Amino acid sequence: MLTAGIDIGSLSAQAVIVESGSIKAYKSIRVKPSSLESAKAVTEAVFSENGLTFKDIDFCVSTGYGRDKIQAEGFSKMNVSEISCHGRGAQWVLPDVRTVIDVGGQDCKVIRVNDKGELADFIMNDKCAGGTGRFLEVMCDVLDLKLDELGPVSLSSRNPIKITNRCSIYSETEVLHYLQTGKNKADIAAGVNMAMAERVNALARQVGIEKEVVMTGGVAKNVGVKNELERMLGVTVRAPPVDPQIIGALGAALFAEEELKK
Amino acid sequence: MITLGCDVGSIFSKAVLMKDGEILSKKVTGTTGEMEKDIGELVNSMLSDTGISQNEIDSCVSTGQGKDRVPMSSKKEDETQCIARAASSLTPDARFIINIGGQSVRSILLGGDGEIIDFATNDKCAAGSGRFLEIAAKALELDVGGVDKAAGEAKKPVDISSQCAVFAESEVITHVNEGKSVADIMAGVCKGVAKTITSQARGIGTGEAFTITGGVGKINCMVQLICKNLGWDFVEFPEDPQFAGAIGAALLGGEKA
Incomplete structure (x- = not known):
């Protein structure tokens, strides 16, 4: 049984293929001008790398930007909100997880889940670029650093300079x-x-933190942010045992599997 | 009495030289990291234009974000005070001021004697500010001077849903990729910015006759949109609206020197 999850973000798109309860393959690409083009490109990439075609997939679920459009075009049979998908995916890779902090390119979500991975509460910022991946991108442009260099470079700092502006x-x-x-x-x-x-x-304090805490999304790859967040929250922030960017797509593929079992 | 008003803003630095309340000279330059030098050059060129020497200046009042960086300043004043002072002299019929600068949006409610009754400021977020317009214009390869012309040619302004300048910039690029015209996109941006500004104004104003000051007050389509949104009586600022803060500073210097 093969299921697929497609997650279209603001900056990157992911596809995950799950085969009978385990991750068979995944792929992450930079987004194309439209959600539909991103969905096409990311699925074609993951299929061709694994000798698969769309026909091999028993059920596909879409999430993220334009998830409904992707379904309307026949790419997926169902769409699920990214909040639910992140909760589901994170709890699947780390069963003890009760709080998921997902920081993506254009939003930040803090999601509380129960022991079944079902949504208990959440809070989200998608109105202000501060506190999202875009903030880091803008900063990296000025600093002339690549996004993946920002974390490692910051570790050698002895006297961090406080940024006073929020915007x-x-x-x-x-x-x-x-x-x-x-x-x-x-x-x-x-x-x-x-x-x-x-x-x-x-944001996390507004919705409350319950252990275990996991951080997902592209910003989870920044070790500097993760360390600081641990210090501020006073808890260990765990990293998922898979690429933190694919959690949403993974959750979508797991919802697809559940649908098939119904 | 000769007074000098210096308004060091986030994008532009303005200076006004006044004699007994009349403007002798006014100048503007882009704000750089070296604000002391920017203002020094402005003042020197005004002095040589008017033939006045520096020791004839009775008072120098500085205002704006960089008010602490004006070496010759004899007094520092809050921007809101300066703008209110300028409007109470130049637009006595206006009881309300909307000031839109490079990095701030301000609404000021005045009493019958020009005193400040209430005000609101946003200088924490670029929404509604001149910077927002500048960023969108840059993404469309327009200079700020080209905003009016472009927006004037719009047939069907696009909808810009983000209030965040960073997200709005992405929206602008998406519209460009979708083949929308520069005019329609720029007009959509102006509409969005005007909406942010007028919602702040409505928070403290209740239909007073109003004037618009600050650099964005020079952009015609923005003035028109704000007037249309509010529907209040508009009193045009008789001087270049970008100089309101500096004019107010020079006027305050005349009173308190």
Whole structure:
């Protein structure tokens, strides 16, 4: 039995194929201009790498941006909200998980789940780029760093520079000023990660934290943000044993499996 | 009495030289990291234009984000105070001011004597600010001066749903990719920004005659949109609206020196 989950984010798109309760294959790509094109590209990539075709998939569930459009075009048979998919996927890879902190390219969600991976409560910010992956992207542009360098670079900082602005646009000007005045790049990078963690922390506290806590989404790959968040929340923030970016698509593939069993 | 008003904003620095309440000279320059130098150059060029020497200046009041960075300043004043002072002199019929600068949006309610009764400020988030317009214009390869012309040619303004400037920039790019015209996108952005501004104004205003100041007040389509949204009586600021803060600073210097 093969099921697929497709998760279209604002910056990247993922597809996961689950075969009888285990992950068979997955793929992550940069998004295309439309959700539908992203869905096509990411599924074609994962299928061709694994010698599969669309016909081999028994059930496909879509989630993320344009999940309903993807279903309407016949790519998936069902669509499920990304909140539910992240909860489901995270609880599946780490059964003790009760809180999922998902920081994606254009939003941040804190999701509480029960022991079955069902949604208990959640909070989300998708109105302000502060506290989302976009904030880090904007900062990396100014710092002339690649997104995956921001975490490692920040670790060598001894005196993190506090970013006082909350707005990404104003923070951009602030960071530019620090660079112009000769401040250490590692110290600025550490300040950026702290600012990011601070926003996530504020959101998480509103909905409450229950152990175990896992962090998913692209920003989970930033070790600086993860360390800061652990310090602020006072709990261990676990990393999923799979790529943290595929949790939403994984959850979707698991919902597909459940549908087949009904 | 000769007074100087310096308004060091996030994007532009403005200076006004006044004699007994009349403007002798006014100048603007882009704000750089070296604000002391920016203002020094502005003032020197105003002095040489008017033939006035620096020691003839009776007072210098500084305002704006960089008010602490003006070496010759004899007094620092809050931006809201300066703007209110300028409007109470120049637009006595207006009881309400909307000031839209590079990095702030302000609504000020005035009493009958020009005193501030209430005000609201957003300088924490780029929503509604000149920066928002600048970012969108840049994504459309327009300069800020081209905003009016572009928006004026719009046939069917697009809908920009994000209030966040970063997300709105992505929306602008999506519209470009979908083949929408620059005019329709720019007009949509202006509509969105105007909506943010007027919702702040409605929070404290109740239909007073109003004026618009700040750099964004120079953009015609923004003024029109704000007027249309509010439906209140509009009193045009008789000087360049970008100089309101600096004018107010120079006027306050005349009173308190």
